[in-house]
Amino acid sequence: MLATASSRRFIDALVNELSISDTRYEQANESYQSLGRWLNRPESAITQFAPAVYVQGSFGLGTVIKPLNLDEEYDIDAVCELKGLTKADLTQERLKILLGREIDAYRRSKGMVKPLREGRRCWTLNYADGAQFHMDIVPALPNDQYVRKMLEARSLDAQWSGTAIAITDNERLDYQTLTEDWPRSNPKGYLEWFKSRMIVMLNERKKRLAKSISASVEDIPDYRVQTPLQAAIMILKRHRDIMFQKDEINCSPISIIITTLAAHAYAGEEEIADALLSILSGMDRYIDRDRDNTAIIRNPSDPVENFADKWAEFPERERSFYQWLRQARDDFAKVAGMDSAQMIMETLSPHVGVELAKRAKDRSSGGLRSSMLRGAVAASAGAAAPSFAATPRVPSKPKGFA
Structure with missing residues (x-):
């Protein structure tokens, strides 16, 4: 399935609105x-x-x-x-x-x-x-x-x-x-x-950016550019966050599973919308099964580790993952064929957030396409020094690769 020009503009705008500077x-x-x-x-x-x-x-x-x-x-x-x-x-x-x-x-x-x-x-x-x-x-x-x-x-x-x-x-x-x-x-x-799964697009975008600002490719940090794989994962994470916003039993699909399956399924698409549709159609093919039909999503850097190891103990988490995947496939397949930014906004609002969808619609209607820069924001000359707050926080288990 190929996305319409309007759908591609909207998806590009969605990523720009999700991106941090x-x-x-x-x-x-x-x-x-x-x-x-x-x-x-x-x-x-x-x-x-x-x-x-x-x-x-x-x-x-x-x-x-x-x-x-x-x-x-x-x-x-x-x-x-x-x-x-x-x-x-x-x-x-x-x-x-x-x-x-x-x-x-x-x-x-x-x-x-x-x-x-x-x-x-x-x-x-x-x-x-x-x-x-x-x-x-x-x-x-x-x-x-x-x-x-x-x-x-x-x-x-x-x-x-x-x-x-x-x-x-x-x-x-x-x-x-x-x-x-x-x-x-x-x-x-x-x-x-992860970088190996998107290396062609990563290098290409760094080259284009370096040329546009008369810089050396070696001087361009990875965070200055954004690949369709990274952008697609960002959209999937927001869709997940909205769907499980009221999750009271800890069934929300974890980011490392979404990221790993998406990276496996990414086939080098140059457009974010195309990458998103391709990833959604194929990501579950990279879930293996053992003789007992237990799900296995191997950590590529340590194949002994199974990112889905909790699914056997908590089968509701596996059911939630497939429920989310079906919903995401349906939502983005619908908007892929739409030509109206208004219709796309109305369709996606319940699934990515009303305010986010409105901002994406305004951005896409203005004819702005996604830049090769992350979030379409150029890097500042220097980073602000961290300042420290007095707000307490209870630490959680590190997210690791999320």
């Missing part, structure tokens, strides 16, 4: 870089362990969307990997304590009023920088050799294992025990896999 990305980038500089200062108690702080989750993937409610806050999901330590050197508890002390010192140096909060796997800093950010920092150690051996022993793809990490979990029985069996993660590996 480059300035927000720059502020998120500065927030974790600032923490990294602190942890590597000469006086740091962990500087000899080569701490590396990097972003994960939707900020890393380029799929952040504006919140449904302007009062909602963004989470920056970050990792602090101590590259100079191994699992043989300390327990999960000890690692978390070591890092927590330095993060708390950073908090005090910034005049943050509320105390550092501990989550199951992370430390949480409460701060505000105009974009309503909080940062969850996951302590980690290198885990590449362990994961590679594990995957190869199972004849599974170890292509992305070079950036695997071990993380902490204070609810595990071995949290205080010296052991090789730590919880695993690999956000860098997942990001590289």
Whole structure:
């Protein structure tokens, strides 16, 4: 199915209205870089362990969307990997304590009023920088050799294992025990896999942008451009958010499942509307089944992990996923053939939000097409420095790759 010109303009406008500005990305980038500089200062108690702080989750993937409610806050999901330590050197508890002390010192140096909060796997800093950010920092150690051996022993793809990490979990029985069996993660590996699914369009858009501003391609950060895959995922996440806005039993499809299946199904389409329709038509084909018909959605960076592992325990979550997929297919198939922006707005309003649909309609009716720039907003000359708020926050389980 091919979308009409009106439908394509509307979908383009929808993404522009969902997108956060480059300035927000720059502020998120500065927030974790600032923490990294602190942890590597000469006086740091962990500087000899080569701490590396990097972003994960939707900020890393380029799929952040504006919140449904302007009062909602963004989470920056970050990792602090101590590259100079191994699992043989300390327990999960000890690692978390070591890092927590330095993060708390950073908090005090910034005049943050509320105390550092501990989550199951992370430390949480409460701060505000105009974009309503909080940062969850996951302590980690290198885990590449362990994961590679594990995957190869199972004849599974170890292509992305070079950036695997071990993380902490204070609810595990071995949290205080010296052991090789730590919880695993690999956000860098997942990001590289994700980029591989859109690399042609990513490189093409970076080249076009570099030429338009007389810059080198190497000087264009990934967040400055937006691919149809990223844009389609943003729309699907908003559709999911609206459909499960009153979800009281935690059945909303998780972002990592939507992102993974969408990336698998993306076939290199150049238009967002075409990518969206293609992804919706094929994403469920990448759900595997075992002999017991249990759903398997493998983490591409760690194929032992099943992103759908909770579906067996909570079958209502699997039913909700397929219910959402059917609804999304129906909604976007309807608007694909429409020529009237007004009709598209009326059709999508219940499924993406009334105000968002109205803004998209106004933008598309003005003849504005999606720019190669993210959110059609040029990057500012410099990021605003983070400022810190006194609002308490109870940390949740890190979203990981959402």
